[in-house]
Amino acid sequence: AQTVTQSQPEMSVQEAETVTLSCTYDTSESDYYLFWYKQPPSRQMILVIRQEAYKQQNATENRFSVNFQKAAKSFSLKISDSQLGDAAMYFCAYRGLNFGNEKLTFGTGTRLTIIP
Amino acid sequence: DAGVIQSPRHEVTEMGQEVTLRCKPISGHDYLFWYRQTMMRGLELLIYFNNNVPIDDSGMPEDRFSAKMPNASFSTLKIQPSEPRDSAVYFCASQRGTGGNEQYFGPGTRLTVT
Numbered sequence: 001a002q003t004v005t006q007s008q009p010e011m012s013v014q015e016a017e018t019v020t021l022s023c024t025y026d027t028s029e030s031d032y033y034l035f036w037y038k039q040p041p042s043r044q045m046i047l048v049i050r051q052e053a054y055k056q057q058n059a060t061e062n063r064f065s066v067n068f069q070k071a072a073k074s075f076s077l078k079i080s081d082s083q084l085g086d087a088a089m090y091f092c093a094y095r096g097l098n099f100g101n102e103k104l105t106f107g108t109g110t111r112l113t114i115i116p
Numbered sequence: 117d118a119g120v121i122q123s124p125r126h127e128v129t130e131m132g133q134e135v136t137l138r139c140k141p142i143s144g145h146d147y148l149f150w151y152r153q154t155m156m157r158g159l160e161l162l163i164y165f166n167n168n169v170p171i172d173d174s175g176m177p178e179d180r181f182s183a184k185m186p187n188a189s190f191s192t193l194k195i196q197p198s199e200p201r202d203s204a205v206y207f208c209a210s211q212r213g214t215g216g217n218e219q220y221f222g223p224g225t226r227l228t229v230t
Contacts, residue, residue: 033215033216042223043205043223043224043226044221044223044224045207045209045221046221047218047219050216050218052216091159095216097215099214100171100172102147102149102164102166102171102211102214103149103161103164103172103175104149104151104159104161104219105161106158106159106160107158108158109158
């Protein structure tokens, strides 16, 4: 079974600075997908960014980028120019590639606080 | 599109009562997922459907939980009888097709069992 580990329960960053959230995972599959979801106080789950394991290029979405290290099974999220609206819980998630393996396996989350 | 719709948003019930949570997925999405979020266990999958057929129900905690998807636009998650340890936020999510397609989450139902 796949597992996802987020070792930082809480992080804080000064507004406009850069912060990196860590995620590691364990799998025996060679191809899969990785995701970062954001959950603000409204509790709505919002997709931030996704990465296909068969792509070597790291995904980017505006101020959000990932550092995907397949051999190390590491998938960190970098938030540049942090904004107050980035304050939320961030969840790393894994999904397999094959049919019948569509479920998301989540880490325990990192609570990000933005300091004005 | 209205997104994934869940009802009710909040539910407070007494132990032993039946609880029914409802979900309307995004039109055209062929996958529907039920997740549960608790402080102790985090976010975990309960069950998911493809084209209204249950594919993986290994996360359903016990026989008190049941889920149905009678058609492509409606699903229910029922707990009978409810217990205090069932208190959680229950999310429904839907997805179009396979692969890395995004799962769109509903706003969740916060269930409190007293």
